Amino acid sequence: MVDVRMNGERTAPTLEAVAERAGVSRSTVSRVINGSPKVTPEARRAVESAIAELGYVPNLAARSLASRRSHSIALVIPEDTSRFFSDPYFAEVIEGVAEYLARSPYTLTLLVASETDPGRTSRYLQGGGVDGALVLSTHRDDRSYVALAGRIPLVFSGRPMSPHGDDAVIVDVDNAAAGRIATQVLVDRGRRNIATIAGPQDMAAGIDRLAGWREALEAAGLTPGVVEEGDFTPSGGAAAIVRLLDRDPTIDGLFVASAQMASGALEIMKQRGIVVPRDVSVTSIDNDRFAAESDPPLTTIEQPTQLQGQTIAETLVRLIEGRPIERVKILDVTLIERESV
Amino acid sequence: MVDVRMNGERTAPTLEAVAERAGVSRSTVSRVINGSPKVTPEARRAVESAIAELGYVPNLAARSLASRRSHSIALVIPEDTSRFFSDPYFAEVIEGVAEYLARSPYTLTLLVASETDPGRTSRYLQGGGVDGALVLSTHRDDRSYVALAGRIPLVFSGRPMSPHGDDAVIVDVDNAAAGRIATQVLVDRGRRNIATIAGPQDMAAGIDRLAGWREALEAAGLTPGVVEEGDFTPSGGAAAIVRLLDRDPTIDGLFVASAQMASGALEIMKQRGIVVPRDVSVTSIDNDRFAAESDPPLTTIEQPTQLQGQTIAETLVRLIEGRPIERVKILDVTLIERESV
DNA sequence: GTGAAAGCGCTAACAC
DNA sequence: GTGTTAGCGCTTTCAC
Numbered sequence: 001m002v003d004v005r006m007n008g009e010r011t012a013p014t015l016e017a018v019a020e021r022a023g024v025s026r027s028t029v030s031r032v033i034n035g036s037p038k039v040t041p042e043a044r045r046a047v048e049s050a051i052a053e054l055g056y057v058p059n060l061a062a063r064s065l066a067s068r069r070s071h072s073i074a075l076v077i078p079e080d081t082s083r084f085f086s087d088p089y090f091a092e093v094i095e096g097v098a099e100y101l102a103r104s105p106y107t108l109t110l111l112v113a114s115e116t117d118p119g120r121t122s123r124y125l126q127g128g129g130v131d132g133a134l135v136l137s138t139h140r141d142d143r144s145y146v147a148l149a150g151r152i153p154l155v156f157s158g159r160p161m162s163p164h165g166d167d168a169v170i171v172d173v174d175n176a177a178a179g180r181i182a183t184q185v186l187v188d189r190g191r192r193n194i195a196t197i198a199g200p201q202d203m204a205a206g207i208d209r210l211a212g213w214r215e216a217l218e219a220a221g222l223t224p225g226v227v228e229e230g231d232f233t234p235s236g237g238a239a240a241i242v243r244l245l246d247r248d249p250t251i252d253g254l255f256v257a258s259a260q261m262a263s264g265a266l267e268i269m270k271q272r273g274i275v276v277p278r279d280v281s282v283t284s285i286d287n288d289r290f291a292a293e294s295d296p297p298l299t300t301i302e303q304p305t306q307l308q309g310q311t312i313a314e315t316l317v318r319l320i321e322g323r324p325i326e327r328v329k330i331l332d333v334t335l336i337e338r339e340s341v
Numbered sequence: 342m343v344d345v346r347m348n349g350e351r352t353a354p355t356l357e358a359v360a361e362r363a364g365v366s367r368s369t370v371s372r373v374i375n376g377s378p379k380v381t382p383e384a385r386r387a388v389e390s391a392i393a394e395l396g397y398v399p400n401l402a403a404r405s406l407a408s409r410r411s412h413s414i415a416l417v418i419p420e421d422t423s424r425f426f427s428d429p430y431f432a433e434v435i436e437g438v439a440e441y442l443a444r445s446p447y448t449l450t451l452l453v454a455s456e457t458d459p460g461r462t463s464r465y466l467q468g469g470g471v472d473g474a475l476v477l478s479t480h481r482d483d484r485s486y487v488a489l490a491g492r493i494p495l496v497f498s499g500r501p502m503s504p505h506g507d508d509a510v511i512v513d514v515d516n517a518a519a520g521r522i523a524t525q526v527l528v529d530r531g532r533r534n535i536a537t538i539a540g541p542q543d544m545a546a547g548i549d550r551l552a553g554w555r556e557a558l559e560a561a562g563l564t565p566g567v568v569e570e571g572d573f574t575p576s577g578g579a580a581a582i583v584r585l586l587d588r589d590p591t592i593d594g595l596f597v598a599s600a601q602m603a604s605g606a607l608e609i610m611k612q613r614g615i616v617v618p619r620d621v622s623v624t625s626i627d628n629d630r631f632a633a634e635s636d637p638p639l640t641t642i643e644q645p646t647q648l649q650g651q652t653i654a655e656t657l658v659r660l661i662e663g664r665p666i667e668r669v670k671i672l673d674v675t676l677i678e679r680e681s682v
Numbered sequence: 683g684t685g686a687a688a689g690c691g692c693t694a695a696c697a698c
Numbered sequence: 699g700t701g702t703t704a705g706c707g708c709t710t711t712c713a714c
Contacts, residue, residue, distance in 0.1 A: 012467075012469075012492075014690095014691060014692085015691065015692060015693095016691080016692095024700075024701085025700065025701045025702080026691095026692080026693090026701085026702095027693085027694085027700065027701060027702080028699085028700060028701080030692070030693060030694085031699090031700090033692095034693085038699055038700085039699070039700085040699065040700090043699080043700080057464055057467040057468055058468060058691085058692075059406070059468060059469045059690085059691050059692070060402075060465070060468035060469050060470040061401075061402045061403075061405040061406040061411070061469050061470070061690080061691080061692090062402075062406050062690070062691030062692040062693090062706090063468075063691080063692055063693075064402040064692090064706090065400070065402040065403050065406050065690090065691080065692070065693090065706045065707065065708085066691075066692045066693040066694075066705080066706050067692080067693055067694085067706085068693095068706070070402070072470075081432065081435060081436045081439055082432060082433075082436060084432075085426060085429070085431070085432030085435070086429070086432065088426070088427070090426070091422065091423060091425075091426030091427065094422060094426070094453070095422045095423060098422055098453045102457045102458070103457075107452075107461075107465055108452075108453050109450045109451070109452065110450070110451035110452075110453065111448075111449075111450065111451075112435070112439045112449050112451065116443045116444075117443070120448075123398055124401070124448055126353075126398040127398055127399060127400060127401035127404075128353075128400045128401050128402050128707095129401040129402070129413075151353075355707060355708085356707065356708060356709095357707080357708095365684080365685085366684065366685045366686080367685085367686095367707095367708080367709090368684065368685055368686080368709085368710080369683085369684060369685080371708070371709060371710085372683090372684090374708095375709085379683055379684085380683070380684090381683065381684090384683080384684085399707085399708075400706085400707050400708070402706080402707080402708090403690090403706070403707035403708040403709090404707080404708055404709075405690090405708090406690045406691065406692085406706085406707080406708070406709090407689080407690050407707075407708040407709040407710075408690085408708075408709055408710085409690070409709095469691095
């Protein structure tokens with residue numbers, strides 16, 4: 001039987017067409033496609049050539065309807081798009097995720113969360129289109145994602161801010177240690193009036209890094225210097241240092257919670273004739289281009305960003321497949337020494 | 342009847358459960374979900390509250406299997422991930438796409454093309470998981486995508502390099518005009534020995550911009566200066582200007598095919614004591630942070646990047662829905678005047 | 683306006 | 699190892 005249509009519209013070949021052509025049943029075709037070992041070499045070859053001749057491609061919807069798994073996972077992009085793309089951190093996480101998944105049968109889908117209709121994203125995720133999702137934590141209200149965790153496999157990159165039960169799966173870097181180590185460097189350099197430009201206090205990373213700064217100071221028996229909050233961006237850092245110097249022009253040490261903010265702060269300090277590190281020693285977090293290209297280059301904390309990406313991906317896949325996981329995994333950070341202290 | 346399982350595993354409520362609870366048929370539920378007008382207000386309310394009470398979410402796989410449309414479109418990310426994220430151009434295109442789609446029933450999926458298995462991406466796209474795809478053109482071999490155009494709705498952002506029939510749908514900016522205008526500025530400033538750092542000659546944008554430069558020079562009766570090729574990145578631009586000055590240190594005008602390359606070139610020129618624009622006038626293409634933050638700020642060509650994103654999205658949606666489209670759409674560019682000429 | 687019935691294209695027991 | 703038989707959860711004619 002030949003497929004003839006009045007309008008010439010071609011229909012994509014189905015698994016059934018492959019079966020007919022190869023002279024086997026649909027089950028056998030399905031087995032070949034899914035790599036089952038229970039197929040004789042002859043049958044396999046017959047099916048494979050039928051597939052090639054027909055240019056057959058399995059229908060994903062049918063497959064996942066029947067098997068109840070899509071073999072695709074989502075990485076939700078919750079921030080406004082422009083911030084997401086301008087922050088090298090996200091790019092590295094994604095690289096790690098993509099790298100891990102390339103070696104797995106899972107496809108990565110970056111889901112741009114609609115700001116206009118937040119429910120839409122969560123509906124999509126619950127609709128079975130993906131087997132699970134990766135959520136990069138943000139300051140935004142992440143309650144809806146936390147709630148989702150009970151319905152589909154979910155892994156958070158960074159601790160979510162919303163109250164989450166003891167069941168949220170989280171991969172985070174040791175932000176408190178990062179703050180502590182970066183501050184300790186300042187202490188070790190003999191700095192005594194150590195201020196900080198903290199990250200947003202509605203983000204876990206912002207809170208934990210500030211806590212680390214405070215801990216290091218207390219451990220050293222020093223009085224914490226002034227604190228100003230920035231939004232993790234260069235301009236936020238610039239604005240923060242202005243306020244900070246207004247409040248206390250006598251600081252001799254400064255811990256900045258992100259390299260982006262530090263680069264903004266450094267520029268203002270240069271304008272004001274403050275020489276780093278002669279007048280003020282500066283340390284930061286993130287080993288990205290902002291840290292390497294600032295003037296002077298920053299002594300900073302490197303987070304294993306790509307590893308974090310790989311780890312959230314691996315954890316999610318294990319979660320989906322029911323294999324054992326660590327519910328909370330904290331990754332270690334490293335000190336990178338440069339000229340800013 | 343109550344859903345009781347030995348293992349306590351909860352099953353997602355189906356459309357049928359909603360129908361039962363609302364006391365209507367499955368068809369009616371389906372009509373409500375899909376916004377059909379042929380439902381009485383009472384039936385609609387009954388269904389809606391049943392949906393809310395059950396927390397029902399339609400199964401996407403089943404829906405698209407039955408309706409043969411997924412209401413989701415893919416934006417294929419073909420470049421290596423890191424380049425993709427470091428280029429502000431892509432971010433802006435995506436913003437445009439996301440903005441348009443937010444107002445439509447379509448969901449955007451960024452598909453990270455697997456380098457290890459190129460066929461995988463194209464199989465995914467053919468598998469019916471998406472109704473169509475957006476492809477950002479690259480220097481990479483894009484033959485596989487061009488071929489795909491015959492099988493699923495596809496819109497190219499930028500002219501693909503591979504031979505494409507007269508049926509490829511393309512949205513591009515007027516790169517030739519961009520090159521012409523940027524070069525004309527140099528001519529108007531009285532520059533006579535005008536060189537260029539061209540983009541990669543295996544990318545349409547690189548080729549067209551170089552052609553524009555040449556056209557402007559010929560129209561002005563000037564002999565084209567030296568040409569060096571860069572890879573659109575700052576370091577590529579730096580390397581190119583070194584070679585270029587080696588070949589001809591007497592240039593008084595320079596057209597650079599991307600702001601990123603121009604920022605790299607500017608740095609080298611500064612190092613060598615070449616003062617811009619006193620010694621050499623420079624123009625470029627792209628109005629991004631590289632153009633605005635370079636020293637001096639660049640006179641450059643602004644491409645309507647976000648509009649391009651909106652346009653490719655709109656074109657694809659129209660294509661999917663069988664509405665009329667312009668097969669090739671060329672967007673106009675604008676001159677931005679700053680201090681580099 | 684509403685319901686019944688017939689699939690969409692595939693996987694997954696189960697029997698052979 | 700292979701085929702047969704049921705669905706997966708939804709949309710969609712087609713009668714009513």
